[in-house]
Amino acid sequence: MSVSSSVKVRRIILSLAGHYGEIAWWPGDTDEVMIGAILTQQTRWENVERALLQLQWKGLTSMHSLHSAKKQDIEDAIRCTGFFRIKAQRLHSLATHVMESYGSVDEMRQFPTGTLRDGLLRVKGIGEETADCILCFGFQRTSFVIDAYTERIVRCAGVQEKRTELKPLFEQILPVDQKFYRQTHAHMVEYAKEYCGKKRCSECILVNLNG
């Protein structure tokens, strides 16, 4: 008989926190996090940073400016992130949602997390992970991000729950403190990039988590 998924996840969280400690991760203002969250879909972060620089040169790093930008200008700036046509469309759709539903990014801050999340998920091209990244890292909310890396790590430890059940599983365990949400997601990504390849997981410091 193995331990429950809840205990496994708790061990992973604690183990990684002990391994990495506090790390700086995904700084930037709210608009920039929103943009980065879309650009990083299925894309390395280094390429996203280059695109963010190009957007800065064009003055397109706010929802306000993206709302009125020409599609061609957005595409040219973000080409290096791949999927550039669909991502340009997604950025514009997000900007339109922000400006037309709230008027500005600052107006969004007074709304509850659930309301903001429902709105974001209605934007075509924003799924659960992107919405939670925006909420957790852009709006400082306690909404945990489940990504491919997190799923890979918990599978490795024998957690069987479906992906949609992982978010509530983590949120039951984490203290309701924004800092833990940010840090834990950061740890998952750093750890997986270092040790969990897509096909195999070597030198895994979590190998004894089932015991």
Added chain:
DNA sequence: GACCAGGTCCTTG
């Protein structure tokens, strides 16, 4: 050249 990257949407069986 093959394979992968911090997803999401759409279509099929």
Added chain:
DNA sequence: CAAGGACATGGT
């Protein structure tokens, strides 16, 4: 609901 393909550039 699960599985497969499309979207596209850049690095190993």
